[in-house]
Amino acid sequence: GIRLAEPQVFEDLRFEDAAPDQVQHTELRFVFGRPGxxxxxxxxxxxxVADGEAEEAEISSASEGSHWPNVLLMLPEEIEVRRGDQLLVRATSELAGEQPHYTFEFHQVDSAPTRSLSNQQSSTAGESGEDGTGGDGMGDAGDVETDSSGSGGGGGSGSSG
Structure with missing residues (x-):
């Protein structure tokens, strides 16, 4: 697919820290670099995994040939976007319990008033829901992409597509 916007991190787990907050809220704003x-x-x-600050991930499920799963969060309907339009994504991570639970809200921002693209899409790690979400949930939210097969994609690092 071809990215509509650059990927962004929605969850950064640092294992050298004692423990992450049990509930984390992140707001990401993707600016579309092209129409699509x-x-x-x-x-x-x-x-x-290396000591210090690595510039690139040593392991990425977005890499070609990776056996790690990617999670697709499909919108209820596709929308046409213009260069400069924005997608606001509100992500909530709930880490308490046996499995983490993730909730994502999508809102289109353009010259018209902001409109909600979906109520909410939730995913519990290791499960796949009827709304097209599922998987392990950890990662980034963000490559905004489209592809020729008609299914959207982007990257966790996440993507919108």
């Missing part, structure tokens, strides 16, 4: 059709967002996992 937005169908959804894709989350992918990136691992940085």
């Amino acid at each position: 059709t937005l169908r959804g967002a894709c989350l992918h996992i990136e691992l940085l």
